[in-house]
Amino acid sequence: MKRPPDESDLLGNFGPSKFSAGGFLGSDHRVPEEIVAEDAQVLERAGIDAAAAARALEAVFDRARAAQGAEVEIMAGVTARYYESRGKIPSPFRGEGLFEKGEVVVRGLPGAGEVAITRLSIHLVARHGFFQGRGQRYRIEPEAAVFLAAGLGK
Numbered sequence: 732m733k734r735p736p737d738e739s740d741l742l743g744n745f746g747p748s749k750f751s752a753g754g755f756l757g758s759d760h761r762v763p764e765e766i767v768a769e770d771a772q773v774l775e776r777a778g779i780d781a782a783a784a785a786r787a788l789e790a791v792f793d794r795a796r797a798a799q800g801a802e803v804e805i806m807a808g809v810t811a812r813y814y815e816s817r818g819k820i821p822s823p824f825r826g827e828g829l830f831e832k833g834e835v836v837v838r839g840l841p842g843a844g845e846v847a848i849t850r851l852s853i854h855l856v857a858r859h860g861f862f863q864g865r866g867q868r869y870r871i872e873p874e875a876a877v878f879l880a881a882g883l884g885k
Contacts, residue, residue, distance in 0.1 A: 756863070756864035756867060757863065757864040757865055757866030757867030757868075757870060758864070758865060758866030758867075759864030759865040759866055759867070761864065763861060763864075766861065766862070766863075766864055767859065767860045767861050770860060770861075770862045770873045771860050773873040773874060773877070774860075774873055774876075774877065777873075777874075777877040777881075779877060779880055781856050781857060781859075781860035782857060783880050784856055784873065784876035784877065784879075784880055785853050785854075785856040785857035785876075786857075786880070787876060787879040787880035787883050788848050788852070788853045788856060788871065788876055788879065789853050789857075790879075790883055791805055791811050791835060791837060791848060791879055791883070792813075792835045792848050792849075792850070792853060794811065795811035795812055795813040795835040795837075796813040796833065796835065798812075798813065799813070800812065800813055800814070800815070805837065805879070805882070805883075806882040806883070808839045809837065809838070809839040809840060809879075809882070810837070810838050810839055811835050811836065811837045811838070812835065812836055813833060813834070813835050814833060814834050814835075814836065815833045816831075816832040816833050816834065817832065818831075818832045819831055819832060820832055820849075820851055822851060822854060822855070823855075824858075824859065827854070827858070830849065830850040830851035830854060831849075831850050832849070833849070833850070834847045834848065834849045834869075835847070835848045835849075836848075837875075837879075840875045840878055840879070841878060842872075842874065842875075843872050843874065843875040843878075846871055846872070846875050847868060847869050848869075848871065849869055851869075852869050852871055856871065856876065862876070
């Protein structure tokens, strides 16, 4: 599918760069619009929207970050730990600013194993419903976000 120049430039922002070594699509061959549409269906079936998913991710992130590197229990069997990292990363969507690079690693999510959450990933979910591509380290499976939202009452 041939894209207009401005859309082609945008798609280039999703690839590997000096800011995001693996890019935002990982090994996923779908375009961002397809990823968003399929992930939105998962949320819809669960009865939540991207804003609720992002609120749950943000609650986990903030709680773990406040613990300053100590592991915290988010809910029974689910833990999170914040890992500080210097620097900032830009959104692949131009003009949306820079986001701190620190990450929260969540363990014990059913079917997801380990999930890494960043301020940028929260923003991408909240603003665009974009959970990132499969095979990307920072992809958050929508089912994991649904589980957290249900468990946290978000």
